[in-house]
Every structure is written in structure tokens, then in C-alpha cells.
């Protein structure tokens with residue numbers, strides 16, 4: 692069962708080095724230097740991107756399509772595999788191999804919505820908007836703005852709980868959404884760290900806002 696907050700761990704391979712982490716998948720336990728931690732699930736070095744998405748992403752996306760807000764975020768030190776898990780190893784490549792949580796989520800969302808629409812083109816309607824922000828040195832930048840992002844800092848509207856003047860783009864398909872994602876990623880600030888040759892220097896937030904309308908008899912929901 693999915694709780695309000697679920698916590699997962701994923702261990703990446705260390706190219707030949709010995710790891711101090713041990714994974715016990717059935718017990719959802721990770722052991723670090725003999726200290727055991729129990730989480731909602733744990734993924735070892737052999738877990739695939741699909742394995743991670745099925746447990747971490749799919750329930751959130753199912754809820755999102757039904758109108759429940761959801762967030763998936765990755766946390767870890769530089770080089771630990773956040774970008775790999777969220778996006779995949781080569782998000783800008785022409786072939787999307789080993790797609791991470793975000794591309795798989797976008798695919799599932801449009802697949803489900805288009806299926807619903809094809810079943811009932813008269814009574815089911817949907818629209819989706821996408822925003823992509825980065826937080827760098829405590830400032831917020833819009834990754835989907837056409838002009839130079841360094842010139843436009845944005846502000847959080849605390850009362851409204853959103854970001855002022857952020858660009859919201861309409862998306863109608865998986866490929867449109869992926870184009871925006873790739874465009875935004877190219878604008879992110881990257882630099883090398885000792886642990887990662889292509890380290891992201893900021894926190895990135897990719898958001899989708901979905902509106903649906905279903906007509907059943909006289910009821911519109």
C-alpha cells in the first residue's frame with residue numbers, strides 16, 4: 692500500500708570497488724557498516740530502471756491521473772545516481788535507452804490519457820501544462836523561458852504556494868513533453884566534481900499540471 696511519504700534507496704555499482712552497503716530486497720533493508728535501515732523498498736545494483744519505476748513511480752502516476760498530487764524526488768551526494776534514476780543515462784540521445792522515472796512517467800501519463808480519450812472522445816477531455824525550474828545558489832530560474840535564464844530570477848509566492856511569472860507550456864503528447872524536458876536540461880548549470888564528470892550544480896524541478904473533464908449524464912467532473 693502506498694503511504695503519504697515513501698522512502699526508497701537505490702545502490703549503484705562502484706566499478707570494481709567493494710561496497711560497504713548490503714541490500715536485502717525482501718526485507719526492504721539496507722545495511723551500512725553493520726547498521727540496518729528499513730525503508731519502503733531497496734534496490735540493488737542489478738535493479739533496472741523499469742524495476743525502480745514500477746515501485747517508485749507507477750503508484751504516484753496512477754494517483755496523479757486520478758487527481759491526487761504527487762512528488763518524486765531524488766536525494767543523494769554527487770555522483771550517487773540521482774540524474775540516472777530520474778532521467779536516464781542519455782536523455783539527449785536520439786534513442787532513449789534505460790529511460791529514468793521522468794520519461795517513463797510521461798509515457799505512462801499520455802498512454803493512459805490517450806487510451807481514455809480514444810474510448811470516449813466526446814465525454815473525456817484533458818489538457819496538460821508543464822513547467823521546469825532550477826534552484827541555483829538559492830535563486831529560482833525558469834528553464835523553459837526563451838531568453839537567457841541568467842537574466843530572469845523568479846520569486847516564490849508564499850501565500851499562493853507557487854512561483855511568480857513562471858512559464859507554463861501546454862503539452863499534448865509524450866514527444867512534446869520530452870522536447871521541453873530536453874530543452875530545459877540543456878540550460879541547467881553543470882560542472883565537474885571529484886565524484887562526477889557531469890555534475891548538475893542545481894536542484895531541478897519538473898512539474899506537470901493535469902486538468903481532466905469527464906461527463907457522465909448531467910454530471911461534469
Ligand SMILES: Nc1ncnc2c1ncn2[C@@H]1O[C@H](COP(=O)(O)OP(=O)(O)OP(=O)(O)O)[C@@H](O)[C@H]1O
Nearest residue numbers: 703768769770771772773774775776780887890891
Ligand atoms: N544505477 C546505475 N547504473 C549504472 N550507472 C549509474 C547508475 N547510477 C548512476 N550511474 C552512473 O554514475 C554516474 C553519476 O551518476 P549521476 O550523474 O546520475 O549522479 P548524480 O547523483 O546526478 O550526481 P550530481 O549530484 O553530481 O549531478 C553517471 O555516469 C551515471 O551514468
